[in-house]
Amino acid sequence: MDFNRKCFVQTQVFCQLRFVVQYRQYLHQTSTQLFNKTASLMFARSQAKLLTKVAKIASISQPINRIITVEWTDGMKGKFPLIWLRDCSPDPVTYSIGPAMTARNLTMNEFDVEQSPKSVRLENEQLVIDWKDTQSRFDSDWLRLRNPSDEEMANRRRSVYLFPDSTWGKAEIERKLKKFDHNAVMNDDKTLHDFLEAVCLDGIALIKNGPTNTRAAVPDIGERIGLIQSTHFGKVFEVTTKADASNKAYASSGLLPFHTDFPSLAHPPELQMLHMVRKAEEGGNNFFVDGFQVAEQIRKERPDVFDILTKYSLEFIEEGYDVHEGPNGNPKRFDYNMSARHRTIKLDEHGKVIKIQFGNAMRSWFYDCDPEKIQDIYRALKTFTDYCYKDENVLKLPLENGDTVLWANTRLLHTRDAYRNAPDGNRTLTGCYFAWDVVKSKVRYLRRKLNLPSAQPSA
Template identity: 25%
Template sequence: NLASDYPSRRHTVIDFDSQFDVSDDLQYQLTMNTAKIASSLLAKAFKKPCASQFQNLDPRKISSVHLRKISTAGFQCKSLPASNLASDYPSIQSVIPQAHQSCKVVFDNEKSADFKYIWLRDNCGCNECVHRDTKQKLVDSPSLDVNICPKTSTITPDGKLVITWPGAEVDHVAEYSSQWLYKYGQCFMHETYDSLHKDLETHHLRPNMVLWDRETIWKTFPELAYEEFISGPEGVRRWLELIYTYGIAVMRRVPPVKDTVIDVVKRFAYVKETQYGVTFDVISEPDPEAHLAFSGKYLDHHTDMNYREKSPGLQMLHCLKANKPTDKHDPGGKSFFVDGFSIAKWLEENEPSAFHILTATPVRFQIKNQGKRYSHLWPIICLDRSDDIIEIHYNNRTMAPIQIPTHVVTPFYHAYQLFTKKVRDASNELVFNMVPGDLVAFNNRRILHGRTAFDPTKVSRHLQGCYSDIDEVFSKLDSLNLKSQ
């Protein structure tokens, strides 16, 4: 912490007119320190030992095609400590000019962050630079002077950093709160580099995700009554919070009437139309041209539409008709669900080489439907730029032949089978009979789902489903959580 090299006192006004250089020795030292940090992070990434059939496999030598890390909003398994309360953030202790058009902001918790002046000027949050209502930027970033330096800097009695920026005609005065500087300064602190790509504006509005197995999910079963859901914004907020936390939620006592599922979705998002229509009906109709879901056959664990450019984020299934099970007879057609994030996390911790293969190897998913062919590439486990698990793409029925180097084929199948074995383990499954009035909503890019077999000549079963974009769903959750604070 370079802040320890400076006196611990509050700077009232700093004059930036004087320029100074960093000596060659200091520059060399800073460069070497950066290299050491990078080397340390790289070493930690490969510290875990490999196990089982992967014990002789070095993940660094896997030469399958590496995809650009896929980053989508709203999905993360690790959570940063967060709060939106000003009292929970440290105050600014001092602001120290640095070389290369930057300054060091030192906080009273002994942490500090280096801010480039161009970054501070570009991110001024005043009404001249950011639209008050839409929060869209009004400042033209490409027109700013990359080498801009402030004229003066002041720390106000209430802890704000006020900077006067030079302008072509009129100087610009910008204010930066200590909360804002500390929040965004985390990405400039070496020890929190893993937060570089977090959505710092919304992550504190969402609960922590809970990864689950069968025992965990039954202890805190995520369900809500339809009456509570339609009672007002708090009911909607609670419903969306369950979906975000567990990836799945069940609504009880929903009127078993067609298109009610659309009315439910419209309370927090919009329906995403697909090649199957605005809604789709899962009714047993034995037909060689029909989708396998319309038969009574067993449907293995899968996520939907991995063959699309972006598979639907939220899936909802509303039970309109079903044979109720009795103590003596199980009619079949049970629904089952598995937390794909939990399985992927287990793989990362116990079989790191297998985890690496499934995150780095592209798999083509494809289908022919209604005279059209759909095809797209996804790794089975998708990570964001912080290496958090954000998506699962898994459907053995729609996987095309794997196109990878020969020496990667066997390791891939070992990894794929390990993942599948955990998915099919009964200790990881949530299994139940959907009855008329049940409505299940789940994150289609996290939760794998399926169905046990049944005899369509003896069982009457009708589910109506639809999809919605998950970012729309969680945006509604953010807004409701913000209003409730």
């Protein structure tokens, strides 16, 4: 090929490539504009479902000390910081809103926290703010739902975390323990929501009329809820009497003490589910106690003990091996050596009880404190245990074949009494664990999907 012909061909190829690149850029720009318009519309529609139409905005103030005051026609007022209004602006420059994602586009390293608006006005019943890089338009509903001056708003928003606002003793839980039908939980979203919400608020709920003599119930329910949390006992485990047991629960049919599972882990599973495959011929009843209730009783009646239980960490160790299904489906031996430290009662920054963790079988010899405090720690643990065994605190829950119970492992302590196996087979349960994040995510998702009154905005 001569030089001129070669140059001509290269020029043609280059022009074609440039056209393809420019066309792709055009498509990208067009689709981005369309996405932003769609996202903005989806954002507005999603918020409209969450709140009945409220009063109109009567007036707005110009910024004073970087605060805009909004007053509604029903007399309600709200103070909105400028920086918050810019950060939370419901526009596609600030947020990416789509079916699979809601995320803030702004980055803190580029965010001007001292910026001031170009203009602030009330226009078409909206608070309109012009910024240097975008325009914010806030509907009355949007502002009212997020009014920082409204204590009801704050309480409503706190409920998104699904943290219990009450505890229970024997009389209360026997009266209000929620029970659900297995088929309804598996096939009806509202029933699944109500079941999981009950676990969030009461720490426990029961499923009745499930399949019997099968180990499939736990993985089936687990898949319905979300991601099962694996441990060193596998994803789905079996609880039955074993000759070479790796855990006290498998070691004998004798009485077990009240405990939470896996205090030997730095991040123990927060919920446990058990399904009764085959109950014992006699005994084997399950018992539960609300550790939050016990903690509040001790706080009120024995503040000295409460101080110790919330101040000093205990070490828990668990060493051994277990044989369960490996990655290829075949039995595999898993060796482990777990060690972690936890306070028996864990508080949040406001002094609210948020976790209970204790298992005497795994409690270590090591106390990382002044030796003179060790006697007081033992006394406190004895008092804590005595409160757990008070009849007024204990729920007895016999499980029938096909029953499934889900409870909060970092709130409730559990045990079982001694049992006698039937001549033709051992008492057998299957179980698994979950994280609160998975369960609460499912509740929030179902609230939005079913448009329940308790649904909350995600942005």
